Amino acid sequence: MSTSNAGPDNLGPAIQTADIEWRDGHPVSRTFGDVYFSRENGLKETRYVFLGHNRIEERFAALKPGAAFVVAETGFGTGLNFLATWRAWQAYAPSDATLHFVSVERYPLSLEDLERALSLWPELKPMAEALHQRYPALVKGSHRVVFAEGRIRLTLYFGDASEAWSNLRFTADAWYLDGFSPALNPGLWFERLIGQIAEHSRPGTTVATFTSVGAVRRALQAVGFAMKEAPGFERKRDILAGEITHNPSLASSSDRHRLPATANRDLPSVTIVGAGIAGALTARNLAERGRHVIVYSAGAMPADGASGNPQAALYVKLGVDYGPETQLALRALLHAQRTYSRYDPEHTRFWHPTGLIQLATDPKEADRQRRFLERHRYPADILRDVSPDEAKALSGSPVEMGGLWFPDSGWLEPPQLCRWLLDHPNIECKYGHTVTGVYAQSERWRLSFSHGDPHLSSQVVLTGGHRVASLLPEGHLYRFKSIRGQVTELPTNCIQNPRTVLCGQSYLNPAHGDYAVTGATFDLKTQDSAVLLASHQQNLDSLSRWLPNVWSKRTPPAAADLSGRVSFRCTTHDYQPVIGAVEGKGEPDGLYVFTGLGSKGFALAPLLAEWLTDRLCGEPECLEQALVSRLALARCRIPLDGA
Numbered sequence: 001m002s003t004s005n006a007g008p009d010n011l012g013p014a015i016q017t018a019d020i021e022w023r024d025g026h027p028v029s030r031t032f033g034d035v036y037f038s039r040e041n042g043l044k045e046t047r048y049v050f051l052g053h054n055r056i057e058e059r060f061a062a063l064k065p066g067a068a069f070v071v072a073e074t075g076f077g078t079g080l081n082f083l084a085t086w087r088a089w090q091a092y093a094p095s096d097a098t099l100h101f102v103s104v105e106r107y108p109l110s111l112e113d114l115e116r117a118l119s120l121w122p123e124l125k126p127m128a129e130a131l132h133q134r135y136p137a138l139v140k141g142s143h144r145v146v147f148a149e150g151r152i153r154l155t156l157y158f159g160d161a162s163e164a165w166s167n168l169r170f171t172a173d174a175w176y177l178d179g180f181s182p183a184l185n186p187g188l189w190f191e192r193l194i195g196q197i198a199e200h201s202r203p204g205t206t207v208a209t210f211t212s213v214g215a216v217r218r219a220l221q222a223v224g225f226a227m228k229e230a231p232g233f234e235r236k237r238d239i240l241a242g243e244i245t246h247n248p249s250l251a252s253s254s255d256r257h258r259l260p261a262t263a264n265r266d267l268p269s270v271t272i273v274g275a276g277i278a279g280a281l282t283a284r285n286l287a288e289r290g291r292h293v294i295v296y297s298a299g300a301m302p303a304d305g306a307s308g309n310p311q312a313a314l315y316v317k318l319g320v321d322y323g324p325e326t327q328l329a330l331r332a333l334l335h336a337q338r339t340y341s342r343y344d345p346e347h348t349r350f351w352h353p354t355g356l357i358q359l360a361t362d363p364k365e366a367d368r369q370r371r372f373l374e375r376h377r378y379p380a381d382i383l384r385d386v387s388p389d390e391a392k393a394l395s396g397s398p399v400e401m402g403g404l405w406f407p408d409s410g411w412l413e414p415p416q417l418c419r420w421l422l423d424h425p426n427i428e429c430k431y432g433h434t435v436t437g438v439y440a441q442s443e444r445w446r447l448s449f450s451h452g453d454p455h456l457s458s459q460v461v462l463t464g465g466h467r468v469a470s471l472l473p474e475g476h477l478y479r480f481k482s483i484r485g486q487v488t489e490l491p492t493n494c495i496q497n498p499r500t501v502l503c504g505q506s507y508l509n510p511a512h513g514d515y516a517v518t519g520a521t522f523d524l525k526t527q528d529s530a531v532l533l534a535s536h537q538q539n540l541d542s543l544s545r546w547l548p549n550v551w552s553k554r555t556p557p558a559a560a561d562l563s564g565r566v567s568f569r570c571t572t573h574d575y576q577p578v579i580g581a582v583e584g585k586g587e588p589d590g591l592y593v594f595t596g597l598g599s600k601g602f603a604l605a606p607l608l609a610e611w612l613t614d615r616l617c618g619e620p621e622c623l624e625q626a627l628v629s630r631l632a633l634a635r636c637r638i639p640l641d642g643a
């Protein structure tokens, strides 16, 4: 695992929250000595300055069905601008269009302050409640929050604006420059930041800001915005608004942040190979954004491979160092919890947020957890340490050690989840289709099958675990590992059922129906796909070691009486997932790989599928470039000399 970034402020995930003073019921920043919004009528002023001078309502109304529009903002604050834009979207945009709102916040409001501030606007109540419910944990970096059945996608970066704009990939249609006043917060108005704003713009991008300070106007003009002053809201000072007519930085800078002007929803259908969790989440996400998707699967139903166990714990292991792998794992876990709650809000389909305890089952793990907690501050709503008594009370089972409690985690029913994800009018599933290879043909990709006609597509995503390696075009040699895992189903009358997921040297899920799933083995040496007695015994022995009092009759059941399931996880040499384009000389774009999820697929896949869909649709990307580039396929390439 890599070491964390240098600097005391970078040592952990938690971000400092806003220091707020309430004056006449209105929030004021103690740090900056400025108001979040006008005390007369903040909502009206937002509509006048930011929406009005970006011609938001008119532009929303003019969008083509299925189009996407990107608003970017400096200073998320209370989210008032976001909610006002969402409201305008509801009123004016076509019902199947998508709004991306990309915002940054250096000092996020606490949940309590956010709720109090937004209670000022009864008209925005339903949206404020939704924001309150899904407001990201106060952790640094980029968070993607989805509202209104996928029509509103908020990318909220907790950190400094300049860091956000250099880490995120997007092109704005309209900018709201809403930091505190330049006199009180000069850092937000540096020329460098204005340069970054231009890099995320295109000819036609508009900007509005509440200030008319000359230095800000000149900096915006210098990067290509034609600026004009406009009267301020009610008797207030003038404001600035403008539009990029030419953009000098477009010609000179790399195209790192450049995306199609407005994402084009008239794109052809996307082809996905594999109907496990990676394929199903990507298909659903694309379908939600109006794309037609064809899913090919060799099996007769979804999730017949590594995603098909009857129960799966939603679990990641966070490192003592807060390096990129832990950053990705944490962000993915939080996004997974939000995604499954959005897809199954009543917890009746496949998601059981029972909480999860990672037990300190031996001195080594206890020491690791102690160092982990000493080193970093994690918000308690993500995780906290619990004593043996608390662990016992929370889980209702005879645990004898403390550990880390993840209150919003839990377990899933994978086959039900994958089936539900693929059940969408924009998704066409073709089961019993074994893909044998993918070849470049003109500007597209041709899929061949063990029987039947080939299929041509300009965008193809290969999921399906380690089999991906054998499907890639000639000259693409990559190495993945396939690791056998057998789970064991424990009849409920054999065990004292936990109420929460318990993770130790293996895991035990709360019972569902007649049994609780434990496992899984991690077999590097055998590729046997049959359920083996020896593997059941291994699962029983493991559970007896770290949870010796779990057996209701004091001893475990006989292995021969138990059922289970075998599958093969796909992993890589560095145990990190693989996602991104397949790049070959002279080959067309549009072929992607999404695999190597190991045993963390249910936690990692929702965020990675969200990012991949952003990329496939040419929309703002939800993950920092630095985190995604580490997951590229190239690192798994087998050197040509076979070394």
Ligand code: SAM
Pocket: 018, 035, 036, 037, 074, 075, 076, 077, 078, 079, 080, 081, 082, 104, 105, 106, 107, 108, 159, 160, 161, 162, 178, 179, 180, 185, 187, 188
């Ligand atoms: N748009 C907000 C709303 O709708 O409530 C109000 C924004 S408030 C006037 C300015 C915000 O910019 C504050 O929340 C402040 O913490 C944030 N901010 C100030 N400097 C920043 C920086 N360098 N990077 C990111 N955010 C910053």
